[in-house]
Amino acid sequence: MSLEITPVTTIEECRMIEAMEKTIWHSTDAETVPDHILLTIAKNGGVVLLAKQNAEPVGFALGFLGMTPDGRLKHCSHQTGVMPGYQNSGVGYQLKLAQRESVMAQGINRITWTFDPLQSRNAYFNMRKLGAVSNTYFRELYGTMRDGLNAGLPSDRLEASWWLDSEPVQLRLAGKLPSPKISTNRIINRCTRDSRGFPLPPESVMPLTDSRHFLQIPADINAIKMADMPLAMAWRAHSRQLFEQAFARGYTLTDFVFLKSENSAFYALDVTEI
Numbered sequence: 001m002s003l004e005i006t007p008v009t010t011i012e013e014c015r016m017i018e019a020m021e022k023t024i025w026h027s028t029d030a031e032t033v034p035d036h037i038l039l040t041i042a043k044n045g046g047v048v049l050l051a052k053q054n055a056e057p058v059g060f061a062l063g064f065l066g067m068t069p070d071g072r073l074k075h076c077s078h079q080t081g082v083m084p085g086y087q088n089s090g091v092g093y094q095l096k097l098a099q100r101e102s103v104m105a106q107g108i109n110r111i112t113w114t115f116d117p118l119q120s121r122n123a124y125f126n127m128r129k130l131g132a133v134s135n136t137y138f139r140e141l142y143g144t145m146r147d148g149l150n151a152g153l154p155s156d157r158l159e160a161s162w163w164l165d166s167e168p169v170q171l172r173l174a175g176k177l178p179s180p181k182i183s184t185n186r187i188i189n190r191c192t193r194d195s196r197g198f199p200l201p202p203e204s205v206m207p208l209t210d211s212r213h214f215l216q217i218p219a220d221i222n223a224i225k226m227a228d229m230p231l232a233m234a235w236r237a238h239s240r241q242l243f244e245q246a247f248a249r250g251y252t253l254t255d256f257v258f259l260k261s262e263n264s265a266f267y268a269l270d271v272t273e274i
């Protein structure tokens with residue numbers, strides 16, 4: 001049986017999502033969105049989607065109506081989660097496409113959400129696969145986080161903006177927007193590696209002078225966290241400074257690239273408006 005994604009309508013479905021939250025993120029009760037809140041969101045203009053495979057709950061998406069600083073409606077995507085046995089199988093992508101359709105049916109053309117800028121797999125998914133962009137950085141957005149995935153580093157976040165009906169997003173979803181080619185002379189923070197193969201934040205960086213630059217981050221920050229938390233903290237401080245400087249200069253994150261041959265990861269920075 002194929003994947004089935006439907007809006008939640010019952011408290012029982014919301015309890016399925018509540019249980020998945022704890023499994024996916026190793027969340028305590030304090031970090032879990034409870035079933036009654038999920039149902040209230042679903043029944044009052046939010047979008048709460050449940051994904052099932054062979055009648056088994058395998059993922060969900062949760063979001064609600066929000067407002068931009070200039071008073072326009074947007075959709076705030078709070079959580080999209082996939083059960084461990086179904087990750088990297090396309091379930092998350094299908095959930096985001098279903099979310100996009102639901103939000104566009106409400107007459108809204110923008111979804112925003114936050115993510116850790118050092119989590120390269122999330123960055124690739126959000127920017128390369130979906131076509132989201134970002135020019136907003138939050139320091140310590142959620143304070144000290146207690147769940148198993150996020151504990152240990154300051155909760156800095158990028159805000160992703162997904163312009164649902166824009167031409168770049170339509171081209172990206174159709175697979176017609178090729179990945180940018182990395183120009184070595186445009187990498188603002190080209191890294192060296194230590195004896196373990198971990199990338200090291202450089203002491204000096206290239207000035208932002210071109211219309212496009214690339215910003216390097218570790219391909220696997222979780223491996224660094226497990227082996228060397230001070231190095232992970234150094235990456236948080238280094239990347240925070242670069243993101244904030246770039247955004248202050250009018251740059252936007254528009255894409256994300258993995259170089260598998262080098263085990264390297266890069267954001268594309270462009271001078272553009274969003």
